[in-house]
Amino acid sequence: MMNAHVKVPAAPLRERIARAAAVAARFAEDVDAKGRFPSETMQALKDEGLMGIQIPAELGGEGTSIAEIAELCSVLGQACGSSAMIFAMHHIKLSSLVEHGANAEWHREFMRSIARDQLLLGSATTEGGIGGDLRNSLCAIEITDGVVRLEKNATVISYGLYSDAILITSRAHKDAASSDQVMTVFMKDQYTLEKTNDWDTLGMRGTCSEGFLFKGEAPAEQVIPEPFAEIAAHSMLAMAHLLWSSLWYGIAVDAVHRAQSFVRAAARKTPGQNPPGALRLAEISGKLQAIKTDIIHGVRQYEEIRRNPDSLTMGFLIAMNNTKLATSTAIIDIIGQTLLINGIMGYKNGTPYSVGRHLRDAYSAQLQISNERILMNQSTMLLVNKQDTSLLG
Numbered sequence: 001m002m003n004a005h006v007k008v009p010a011a012p013l014r015e016r017i018a019r020a021a022a023v024a025a026r027f028a029e030d031v032d033a034k035g036r037f038p039s040e041t042m043q044a045l046k047d048e049g050l051m052g053i054q055i056p057a058e059l060g061g062e063g064t065s066i067a068e069i070a071e072l073c074s075v076l077g078q079a080c081g082s083s084a085m086i087f088a089m090h091h092i093k094l095s096s097l098v099e100h101g102a103n104a105e106w107h108r109e110f111m112r113s114i115a116r117d118q119l120l121l122g123s124a125t126t127e128g129g130i131g132g133d134l135r136n137s138l139c140a141i142e143i144t145d146g147v148v149r150l151e152k153n154a155t156v157i158s159y160g161l162y163s164d165a166i167l168i169t170s171r172a173h174k175d176a177a178s179s180d181q182v183m184t185v186f187m188k189d190q191y192t193l194e195k196t197n198d199w200d201t202l203g204m205r206g207t208c209s210e211g212f213l214f215k216g217e218a219p220a221e222q223v224i225p226e227p228f229a230e231i232a233a234h235s236m237l238a239m240a241h242l243l244w245s246s247l248w249y250g251i252a253v254d255a256v257h258r259a260q261s262f263v264r265a266a267a268r269k270t271p272g273q274n275p276p277g278a279l280r281l282a283e284i285s286g287k288l289q290a291i292k293t294d295i296i297h298g299v300r301q302y303e304e305i306r307r308n309p310d311s312l313t314m315g316f317l318i319a320m321n322n323t324k325l326a327t328s329t330a331i332i333d334i335i336g337q338t339l340l341i342n343g344i345m346g347y348k349n350g351t352p353y354s355v356g357r358h359l360r361d362a363y364s365a366q367l368q369i370s371n372e373r374i375l376m377n378q379s380t381m382l383l384v385n386k387q388d389t390s391l392l393g
Contacts, residue, residue: 011048013064014075016049019048020041020047021076021080022079023041024038024040024079024080024084027080028081028083029349031082031083032082035199037161037162039162041076041083042083042086042162045083045087046118051118052094052118053068053069054069054095055094055098055111055112059111059112060111060112060115060116066242066303066306067299070295070299071246072087073087073246073250074247076247076250077247077250077253078251078253078257080206081247081251081361081362082206082361085247086120086158086206088244089121089158089159090121091243092239092243093122093123094114096167097114098111099231099235099306100224100226100231100235101224101225104221104224106219110222120162120164121166122157122158122159122165122166122167123167123168124154124160124168124214125169126156127139127155127169128153128211133373134169135179135229136178136181137170137181139151139170140172141171141223143223147220148217148218148220148222148223150168150215151214151216152170152213154168154211154212155196155211156209156211157193157211157214159207160193160209161193162208163188165185165188166186167184168184169182170184180229181227181229182224183223183231185218185224186216187222190218191215191216192216194212194213195210196211196212197210197211198210201364202360202363202364203359203361203362203364233317234305234309237317238316238320239302240324241324242299242302244365245327245328248327248365249295249331251361252335252362255338255355255358256281256338258346258354258355259277259337259338259342260281261352261353263278277341280341281341284333284334284337287330291327291330291334294326294327298323302320313385314385315388318382318388321378322378329366331362332365335355335358339355
């Protein structure tokens with residue numbers, strides 16, 4: 001008889017994400033049309049045990065690499081952009097705990113519960129009055145007698161009503177500078193949400209990221225020990241740029257696949273002739289490969305930084321920003337080209353060649369984090385940092 005304490009090995013990640021992606025694809029159009037949370041997909045992801053895979057094995061997770069998580073985001077992005085965005089955001093938040101909370105017992109126990117109970121982590125880093133600048137906060141935590149309290153006008157909380165916990169930024173105390181920030185974990189029963197605006201958007205409609213007045217109260221040990229400046233520089237921004245780029249790549253992959261199917265169908269009707277759209281398809285195939293190469297290189301750079309944190313440089317931050325800038329711009333062009341290939345069958349909803357949802361989801365990429373803000377930061381860093389031109393760097 002099997003020992004009850006022996007952990008049964010999980011199925012390979014590819015098999016598990018394929019099953020979850022099949023669920024996501026089945027409901028993607030309905031999620032988009034109704035602007036509803038993809039509850040079926042999230043349940044499938046939890047059933048497959050994919051919410052805690054990033055957590056180290058000694059805390060109940062699987063110690064999955066960033067490259068593997070990026071691949072999962074890409075596969076899910078091919079099925080449903082909203083589902084992939086939620087999954088990516090969850091793992092971006094989880095990286096803050098894995099990289100910066102491992103030495104604090106409360107956060108270690110919290111990671112155990114995430115792996116055990118497949119909890120979903122939400123994000124609240126934006127705030128009214130700061131224009132989407134996540135590296136500044138107006139609100140501040142107050143700690144009295146071991147209790148942390150926070151009230152924040154969060155203009156966006158990623159899938160806030162559906163989260164099991166929210167990781168939220170604020171100033172470290174009432175006298176702190178706007179850039180002196182911390183990130184705090186609040187469990188679902190430790191906060192209230194008063195909705196201040198709806199989420200009726202062009203794309204990524206299923207992420208349900210409404211705005212709320214957040215009011216929370218929790219034990220002070222739930223504040224992540226390291227300053228948010230360290231969390232952002234060492235893990236969160238790189239994870240965001242790479243996982244977002246991976247899911248955007250996945251959306252583009254599915255659009256190109258639909259265009260390829262359209263061209264193949266046309267080729268079967270006219271044997272021996274190069275069908276309309278074939279040359280355009282070849283062109284966007286190269287652009288898609290360029291995105292893939294950029295993401296793979298970015299993931300390798302980040303994994304090297306994780307192995308050697310002291311090697312973090314401004315050049316690395318510039319490289320991560322460039323990956324996001326390049327991917328978020330290129331996918332709109334690629335998907336737009338697939339629309340030209342597929343013509344009216346791509347423009348219409350409900351056909352095997354429809355790419356309207358893909359294009360609308362893709363337009364969120366340049367806004368999340370704003371490319372304009374990133375370019376402003378890049379221009380400042382490039383004033384003091386030498387451009388890396390090495391092919392081996």
